Amino acid sequence: MGKTICILNGSPRPNGNTKALIQAFTAGAEAAGHSVTCFDLQKMDIHGCLGCCAGGKDPASPCVQKDGMERIYPVYAAADTVVLASPMYYWGISGQLKCAFDRLFAVAELTPDYANPKKECVLLMAAEGEGEDNFAPVRAFYEGLAGHLGWKNLGAVYAGGNMEAGAVRSRREQLKAAADLGASL
Numbered sequence: 001m002g003k004t005i006c007i008l009n010g011s012p013r014p015n016g017n018t019k020a021l022i023q024a025f026t027a028g029a030e031a032a033g034h035s036v037t038c039f040d041l042q043k044m045d046i047h048g049c050l051g052c053c054a055g056g057k058d059p060a061s062p063c064v065q066k067d068g069m070e071r072i073y074p075v076y077a078a079a080d081t082v083v084l085a086s087p088m089y090y091w092g093i094s095g096q097l098k099c100a101f102d103r104l105f106a107v108a109e110l111t112p113d114y115a116n117p118k119k120e121c122v123l124l125m126a127a128e129g130e131g132e133d134n135f136a137p138v139r140a141f142y143e144g145l146a147g148h149l150g151w152k153n154l155g156a157v158y159a160g161g162n163m164e165a166g167a168v169r170s171r172r173e174q175l176k177a178a179a180d181l182g183a184s185l
């Protein structure tokens with residue numbers, strides 16, 4: 001049976017490298033029978049977490065802030081797989097993605113012990129730098145996050161060597177890695 005996939009796109013560039021990775025991943029996933037919803041976070045009104053710890057009262061609208069996250073919560077709830085898609089910004093994920101991801105804490109607040117819903121996850125990341133040294137900080141963050149949440153890491157594409165928007169479109173091996181990962185779910 002096909003999986004339900006929720007992509008959180010943290011790139012502000014509509015035709016950027018992250019978007020190209022997402023398109024390749026989506027093509028692979030849809031060809032394999034999965035269903036994909038992608039949120040372009042830059043276009044949405046999503047505020048940072050207030051740290052109020054007052055959410056988790058209404059499963060349909062778990063956060064006290066009522067903004068663009070209202071569209072994401074039901075898709076996230078139904079998703080088997082969550083895809084974190086982001087450019088590398090200062091050896092981490094973009095602010096757009098961090099803001100949205102922090103707000104998923106309101107969903108964990110729905111349970112008495114702050115248990116996160118169990119998901120599978122994927123990381124798609126574009127970056128200017130290349131090599132293991134460049135990606136080590138974000139790899140540690142992503143794998144640590146998945147481990148702490150108890151999510152199953154299905155894989156990551158670290159697409160280095162891409163600075164200009166769309167540069168990754170000439171890196172066929174990177175797009176193929178994203179498409180293959182989508183098809184492999």
Ligand SMILES: Cc1cc2nc3c(=O)[nH]c(=O)nc-3n(C[C@H](O)[C@H](O)[C@H](O)COP(=O)(O)O)c2cc1C
Pocket residue numbers: 011012013015016017018019086087088089090091092126127128129130134162163164165166
């Ligand atoms: C604010 C900012 C910070 C960045 N920091 C890094 C970095 O730490 N390491 C790196 O390799 N590339 C860095 N880059 C380059 C981007 O990751 C790269 O251009 C990427 O392909 C952008 O993806 P996009 O086209 O999806 O926006 C940075 C770019 C910007 C604008």
